[in-house]
Amino acid sequence: MFSAKCKSKARLEGRTAIVTGSNTGIGYETARELLKRGARVILANRDLEKSQKAGEMLCAEVPACQLRLLRLDLASLKSVHTFAMEILATESNVHLLINNAGVFACPYTLTEDGNEMQFQTNHLGHFLLTLLLLPALKVSAPSRIINVSSKLHWFGKIDFDDMEMSKTYKPTKAYSRSKLCNMLFTKELIKRLQGTGVVAYTVDPGMVATEATRHLKGTAASMQKKMEFLKKSPVQGAQTTLHCALSEKLAVQKGMHYSECSSAAISCGAKRKEDAMKLWKLSEDLLLCQVGSAACVIRRNLFYPQIIQERMGLFRNGSCTSDAKLDGKTVVITGANSGIGFETARELAKRGARVVMANRNMELSKRAAEKIRSEVPYAQVNVVQLNLASLKSVESCADEILRTESQINILINNAGVFMCPFMLTEDDLETQFQTNHLGHFLLTLLLLPRIESSAPARIINVSSSGYKCKLLIYQIRKKNF
Numbered sequence: 024m025f026s027a028k029c030k031s032k033a034r035l036e037g038r039t040a041i042v043t044g045s046n047t048g049i050g051y052e053t054a055r056e057l058l059k060r061g062a063r064v065i066l067a068n069r070d071l072e073k074s075q076k077a078g079e080m081l082c083a084e085v086p087a088c089q090l091r092l093l094r095l096d097l098a099s100l101k102s103v104h105t106f107a108m109e110i111l112a113t114e115s116n117v118h119l120l121i122n123n124a125g126v127f128a129c130p131y132t133l134t135e136d137g138n139e140m141q142f143q144t145n146h147l148g149h150f151l152l153t154l155l156l157l158p159a160l161k162v163s164a165p166s167r168i169i170n171v172s173s174k175l176h177w178f179g180k181i182d183f184d185d186m187e188m189s190k191t192y193k194p195t196k197a198y199s200r201s202k203l204c205n206m207l208f209t210k211e212l213i214k215r216l217q218g219t220g221v222v223a224y225t226v227d228p229g230m231v232a233t234e235a236t237r238h239l240k241g242t243a244a245s246m247q248k249k250m251e252f253l254k255k256s257p258v259q260g261a262q263t264t265l266h267c268a269l270s271e272k273l274a275v276q277k278g279m280h281y282s283e284c285s286s287a288a289i290s291c292g293a294k295r296k297e298d299a300m301k302l303w304k305l306s307e308d309l310l311l312c313q314v315g316s317a318a319c320v321i322r323r324n325l326f327y328p329q330i331i332q333e334r335m336g337l338f339r340n341g342s343c344t345s346d347a348k349l350d351g352k353t354v355v356i357t358g359a360n361s362g363i364g365f366e367t368a369r370e371l372a373k374r375g376a377r378v379v380m381a382n383r384n385m386e387l388s389k390r391a392a393e394k395i396r397s398e399v400p401y402a403q404v405n406v407v408q409l410n411l412a413s414l415k416s417v418e419s420c421a422d423e424i425l426r427t428e429s430q431i432n433i434l435i436n437n438a439g440v441f442m443c444p445f446m447l448t449e450d451d452l453e454t455q456f457q458t459n460h461l462g463h464f465l466l467t468l469l470l471l472p473r474i475e476s477s478a479p480a481r482i483i484n485v486s487s488s489g490y491k492c493k494l495l496i497y498q499i500r501k502k503n504f
């Protein structure tokens with residue numbers, strides 16, 4: 024069977040990759056090659072036992088393998104959310120996100136979130152995962168997202184009024200639809216990622232002998248058996264994914280869809296811009312309804328997307344029109360090594376302010392400061408350690424700032440944790456209460472004399488429209504039940 028080979032010789036020392044569905048098949052072979060090239064690889068699988076076995080096999084073959092196993096079940100939005108939060112809290116970088124996991128032609132099933140199984144596993148779960156990990160991908164740029172689609176996307180059709188397919192379900196029809204979703208999602212994603220240094224590709228691996236056909240029965244199963252000799256091996260099946268992940272030429276966005284390690288044609292359905300936007304909106308709406316509230320059945324609301332957008336600081340609705348310069352001014356900003364905080368710090372440094380970044384992780388802090396300095400040669404950036412979950416750390420951070428800064432013209436209380444599991448801080452307080460409120464309260468009071476003496480001065484507390492969440496869920500429930 025003809026199969027093109029990824030020719031890139033790129034090494035990946037110091038790079039981190041996440042591969043979903045990597046305990047077997049194409050995902051396993053992708054992870055194996057990335058490990059061989061020196062990457063740190065996170066195997067994101069739903070079955071930890073299978074993942075463990077795959078990890079042992081990989082480490083037996085690749086001596087210095089840097090591997091992490093983390094549970095991810097794409098058929099559960101809660102699991103996707105937990106996985107992403109763990110990555111954001113513990114990994115300093117994500118350079119490669121390979122959305123490879125997939126389920127093929129399974130019988131009609133709904134996920135715990137109430138979505139058709141193939142739609143959620145192959146598209147919606149990866150959609151949420153990608154959006155939640157975007158801050159990490161952005162801060163690690165140049166970085167890449169690869170969505171493993173299929174030739175069968177050519178047969179895909181989306182009836183936006185019948186996403187559940189409860190009466191119209193056919194296993195292969197639902198699979199083709201989900202793979203068309205991969206294409207449309209990537210199309211819209213590329214548009215939204217312009218200028219961020221994050222590129223996105225779709226891949227058609229060809230016909231590959233893997234466990235993908237496990238749900239087929241009867242004639243369909245025996246036909247697959249007969250076609251076995253035509254199929255590629257999983258190693259061959261992984262080549263186009265590897266090409267998109269490694270090829271130096273693809274570091275800047277170059278087309279979208281790849282097959283046999285070359286740019287490939289896409290179906291008319293995958294070219295429709297309006298459908299790409301419609302699918303994006305529908306996916307956001309579904310997440311709004313389903314994350315954290317499985318009982319909620321309303322399909323349309325803008326609320327959750329806003330939360331995602333705020334966290335990412337990526338999709339701007341409005342932009343600051345002031346052209347004020349800040350030469351001679353000092354800004355203290357918390358949680359500035361990534362996301363909204365980093366972007367704020369960068370802009371203020373560009374405008375001439377001296378920027379003090381108060382962050383928990385000093386290594387990430389130094390890297391973020393370096394990044395700003397490399398972009399803005401005249402930038403004055405200083406980093407101090409601040410862990411808002413420790414009142415002692417808040418005090419010593421304030422002491423250090425008061426010692427080194429003769430004025431503070433702007434304090435931006437930006438740091439925050441979002442929907443973490445229940446945990447107490449070292450001061451025995453609920454973590455989100457202390458990090459998002461009490462730590463900043465103390466910091467502000469301790470810095471206040473210096474802020475007052477620098478007047479006119481400003482204090483900005485970054486809140487969220489999330490404060491409306493309880494009310495909204497209550498209203499939705501009241502309407503429906």
Ligand SMILES: NC(=O)c1ccc[n+]([C@@H]2O[C@H](COP(=O)([O-])OP(=O)(O)OC[C@H]3O[C@@H](n4cnc5c(N)ncnc54)[C@H](OP(=O)(O)O)[C@@H]3O)[C@@H](O)[C@H]2O)c1
Pocket residue numbers: 043044045046047048049050067068069070073095096097098099122123124125126127144171172173174227228229230231232233234235236
């Ligand atoms: N094989 C082909 O001919 C072919 C052709 C075109 C496209 N593709 C695409 O290639 C990708 C890889 O497929 P493959 O051929 O390597 O199939 P595979 O051997 O069946 O591997 C699929 C992987 O996805 C994982 N997965 C399934 N449901 C999941 C869930 N809910 N959460 C997390 N992981 C889940 C599986 O985990 P478990 O082991 O726990 O089930 C497995 O690791 C898929 O996106 C597929 O659609 C394959």
